[in-house]
Amino acid sequence: MTRSHRPPGIRAVDVIVVGAGHAGLAVSRCLTERAIEHIVLERGEVANAWRHERWDSLRLLTPNWQSRLPGHRYGGTDPDGFMTMPEVVAFIDRYARRFQMPVQRQTHVTSVRADAGGYRVVSDRGEWWCAAIVLASGAGNRPAIPALRSELPASVASVSPMGYRNPDRLEPGGVLIVGASASGVQLADEIARSGRNVWLAVGEHIRLPRTYRGVDIQRWMHVLGVLDDRYDAVDDIVRARRVPSPQLVGTPEKSSLDLNALQDRGVQLVGRLVGIAGGKAQFSGSLRNHCAMADLKMTRLLERIDAHIAHSESPAAGGDPRPAATRVDTSPRLGLDLAAIRTVVWATGFRPDYSWLDVPVLDAKGRIRHDGGVVVDAPGMYAMGLPFMRRRKSSFIHGAEDDARDVVSHLAGYLDQFSGRSVAASRRSAFRAP
DSSP: OOOTTSOTTSEEEEEEEEOOSHHHHHHHHHHHHTTOOEEEEOSSSTTHHHHHSSOTTOBOSSOGGGOEETTEEOOSSOTTSOOBHHHHHHHHHHHHHHTTOOEEOSOOEEEEEEETTEEEEEETTEEEEEEEEEEOSOSOSEEOOOGGGGGSOTTSEEEOTTTOOOGGGSOSSEEEEEOOSHHHHHHHHHHHHTTOOEEEEOOSOEEOOSEETTEEHHHHHHHHTGGGOBGGGSSOHHHHTTOOOEEOOOOTTOOOOOHHHHHHTTOEEEOOEEEEETTEEEEOSOHHHHHHHHHHHHHHHHHHHHHHHHTOSSOOOOOOOOOOOOOOOSSOOOEEEGGGEEEEEEOSOEEOOOTTBOSSOBOTTSOBOEETTEETTOTTEEEOSOTTSSBTTTTSGGGHHHHHHHHHHHHHHHHHHHHSSOHHHHHTTTOOOO
């Protein structure tokens, strides 16, 4: 590719990928398949977030058979099991080594800005110019903790799921967990099992059983095509991208984890946390409504599964009953004296960190404005790994393959237009696939 417009004195490359997690590596493999020159800049190690920002007992929510990336599949002996974090790291690390991906580790990007028809990327290990760039640094680099945290008494510690490791590291005493999506319910279960008193503040959530009619729920969603729903075929993509992660846990026992199971464990449910004043936490009165809505949405999915089975030539043999409705007290408590609490765990989601991105492509909430991964108003800039970016499965490991192929296809067309000739064709004679 011609680089007659690049600034002198800095290294030049066709494409830079920021981030060597599963999404960035999927893009790297697709670029290599098209013989497009690129490098991957990683602030730490390959799979850095999986290595250093997850709690000790965490397993994938998706079964092993779904773990795949371009040219790479789970090859173990337990396809219906769930990988531990060390296993996830090993899976991704093997991928990078297998295809000898051009990852430059320990390279912290400090600035990306438009320059000379492309982008100038500044890091603590030098500068590059590229014609196109893929932002694969993750959608959850920072915990999204509400401002009311500042109202907590000094005696109450705060921790996010990124900082939590196990119950032994918490202060002795009661724990309030704010948020009842996947992280919140898993931590509530683990901390309650340690013998502590646990309160769980519940807002909007997605309830799913681990198995239904003898089959894992992820298998059913795969069969029904739910996970392949496209971003341009839903009524409200903005709303769809804000849907919480489902209340699922991956365990060897393949057990379901919902609010009823947590109450059986001794966890006390309260409504959404709305304020802290006078040493007391205040909760909304919407707990019953949130639980009823989650039950309704789950029932609709299970009815869809039943309809599929009824019209299938090979109905599932399992007989899992429909989960019981969520139990909610007639008058849920609206307040809690924080004298009973020593730690608040903020399972309130995450937000991206684009503080290094000096291009006006962020909305008012700091999220990238994009159309299926093609960044708006920034030609040659792309995103990867965002929630429902191109498909409902986009943020999962198994969602990266289809998204990466789509994004790289668009990127390759952009480079062809940029250079006036095919980048892939200009290198094909020298390219040898690993």
